[in-house]
Amino acid sequence: MKHLSVLLFLLVSFANAQEYKVADLKIQGNKKLKTSFVKKIAFIKSGVVLDSSLIEEDIRLLKRLPSIAHASYQVFPAIEPNEFNVFYNIEENFTIIPSANVYTTNDDEFAYRLGLYEFNLFGQNITFGGFYQKDIYDSYAINFRAPFLFSRKLGLAVNFQNLTTQEPVFFDNTTADYRYNNESFEVLGLYQFNFTNRLEFGVNFFTEDYEYKSGATNPNVPQALVVDKMLYKLIYEYNNLNYDYQYVEGFRSIFNFQYVHSTDDDMLPDFLIGWNDFQYFKRFGKRGNWANRLRLGLATNDETPFAPFAVDNNLNIRGVGNLIDRGTAAIVLNTEYRYTLYEKGWFSLQGNAFVDAGSWRNPGGDLGDFADSQNLRVYPGLGLRFIHKKIFNAIFRIDYGVGVTPDSTQGLVFGIGQYF
Structure with a gap:
């Protein structure tokens, strides 16, 4: 599944970006950190053009946050044609x-x-x-x-x-x-x-x-x-x-x-x-x-x-x-x-x-x-x-x-x- 995600994302990156959209941004692995907060600061949002550089920038920002030990992402095709779901995987820090x-x-x-x-x-x-x-x-x-x-x-x-x-x-x-x-x-x-x-x-x-x-x-x-x-x-x-x-x-x-x-x-x-x-x-x-x-x-x-x-x-x-x-x-x-x-x-x-x-x-x-x-x-x-x-x-x-x-x-x- 992981290899399929990478392959699809590479295909998207080399194709005409205007034809591919983000269906949804999904946050995984977070417990204390609010999903709404991650979505507020992320560039990637539902309906925007799928752009690998924006995803990489989001991941670098997340890895800087005190609340996050590590972050990664995955991209999967959505139900609608030319749309993809983006998953941000969060490893939280203990923060007290x-x-x-x-x-x-x-x-x-x-x-x-x-x-x-x-x-x-x-x-x-x-x-x-x-x-x-x-x-x-x-x-x-x-x-x-x-x-x-x-x-x-x-x-x-x-x-x-x-x-x-x-x-x-x-x-x-x-x-x-x-x-x-x-x-x-x-x-x-x-x-x-x-x-x-x-x-x-x-x-x-x-x-x-x-x-x-x-x-x-x-x-x-x-x-x-x-x-x-x-x-x-x-x-x-x-x-x-x-x-x-x-x-x-x-x-x-x-x-x-x-x-x-x-x-x-x-x-x-x-x-x-x-x-x-x-x-x-x-x-x-x-x-x-x-x-x-x-x-x-x-x-x-x-x-x-x-x-x-x-x-x-x-x-x-x-x-x-x-x-x-x-x-x-x-x-x-x-x-x-x-x-x-x-x-x-x-x-x-x-x-x-x-x-x-x-x-x-x-x-x-x-x-x-x-x-x-x-x-x-x-x-x-x-x-x-x-x-x-x-x-x-x-x-x-x-x-x-x-x-x-x-x-x-x-x-x-x-x-x-x-x-x-």
Whole structure:
């Protein structure tokens, strides 16, 4: 039966497409995911011209959804002449997923983030959940994201966050530790132009609260500061990745631009910030996967101790420590080779060897700061991935990074999901 389906579909594809129509789109294998949702976002519908390229695009989109582990299709002749039924076969993911990130260094720093998310709320591929973080202080967040809330193209995201951390503030070649709190509320519109291009745009209202704890002081650097801000955000993504369970191939680019308006122009003036993440993935044989991420970031170059780009274990350099430096521009490269060591049924064990490297521009400095050895960090390392292939993002990650540049640290980074 499967061979007959393929043969018929090949005949249809090479024939005059105007003569062949879709009688019906049928969804199989889905349990929690609503059939009506799949039909809402699919190009293939009853009455349209049978087009193999549209079917392939639907399947690639379905395989990207958190609620779907794998998708395939079949085509069979219908009762009426020149009409065909198209079947989309769905393998669902389990989508109520805990999240966890734990990171340490040889300086005995220890921090963690625990969360719980539903990625297929109401069977509509809506993400809802939140996290609790302990990084000296307590933090939490609640997130709602519905990319197909209104149509295949238009959705909505709403986020609330109350984040408190100990932040190093750098000035006069010295360091002070501050208790930093950021309480924010964000609303974003989500728009998908086509399969590969999408846009997010919206506004974030937040309050930053800095409270001096220890370290150096300076009359020009306040020991307490509370500032209300408004952030306008624009994100543009080009995504041409193709997924096959834990394997990824293709290219992706994410551009993030923000304008931040402050009520205190003296200490925290208005500024612009933008960065682009370039990601490239390549399959090697049946088990190998090369993964790369390059981040280029640039912000208004104010000489401020509160610069926006951070150097951090859980963001960009594995093993470097918890927020050890800041800058007004950044270049970061993460490259790793992932290899499947063992695979059977739903389980896969993946090993990886990586190199994380980055450099930053000092606040008020120039682009020559990127070549300064004090700003350069290079951390090679090894890691393991324990993967459940039928649960969305069920990848338990453990990496150990060792610095090879001057005054480096080393440390473990645990987490859920691939590092990038």
